[in-house]
Amino acid sequence: MWFDTRPRNLGPLPAGNFIWHDEPAQPGLYIITGRGWTSRGVAYWTDGRDARVIAVVGQSLLALNAKTGKRYADFGNGGEVDLTKGYDRPVESFRWGGPPLVVGDVVVVGGIPAAGGQSLPGDVRAFDVRTGALRWTFHAIPRPGEFGNDTWPNGSWERA
Structure with missing residues (x-):
């Protein structure tokens, strides 16, 4: 069983003791005001040879070897x-509401828009489970040429 606890323990827990745990490469790297170093859960992926534990911690998507950590x-x-990179506009922080979801060879991650200011656009993104490369983005607020954009009058999609 793999799971996360606060602070800084992310790993397998057979017989009541952690075999390994992951810590940030730089102290304070994952600390977000009001949330601390935390995660909403982990996902598991295997192709029969390689096994990975996938987690969103702070503003980062991590892939860890399931055996060694x-x-x-x-x-x-x-x-x-x-996870603050790759949006159409700059975002200052990344917030999430649930664990990553592994479907086939992609990791699906959503974000929570914050009230006011430069918020996340609410996009759902999928990353390659092996490389971390962005595979696709679903725009919750459709861009020009995407289905539903015409329902946003006077270019309001740009300000939402």
Whole structure:
């Protein structure tokens, strides 16, 4: 069984003791005001040879070897994907409401828009489980040319 606890314990817990745990590469890296170093749960992926534990911690998507807890250096940037990157506009922080979802060879991650200011756009994104590369984005607020954009009058989709 793999799960996370606060603070800084993410890993398997057979017989009541952690075999390994993952800690941030830089102290304070995952600390977000009011949330601390936390996660909403983990996902598991295997292809029969490789097994990975996938987690969103702070603003990062992590891929960890299920047996050793080591990060995959070729996943994202040094073992993690910065979830504040890759949006159409700059975002200052990433918030989420649930664990990542693994479907086939992709990891699906949603975000929670914050009230006011430069919020997350509410996009749902999918990342390659092996490389961390962005595979696709579903825009909750449709862009021009996407179904439903015409229901946003006077370009209101740009301000939402």
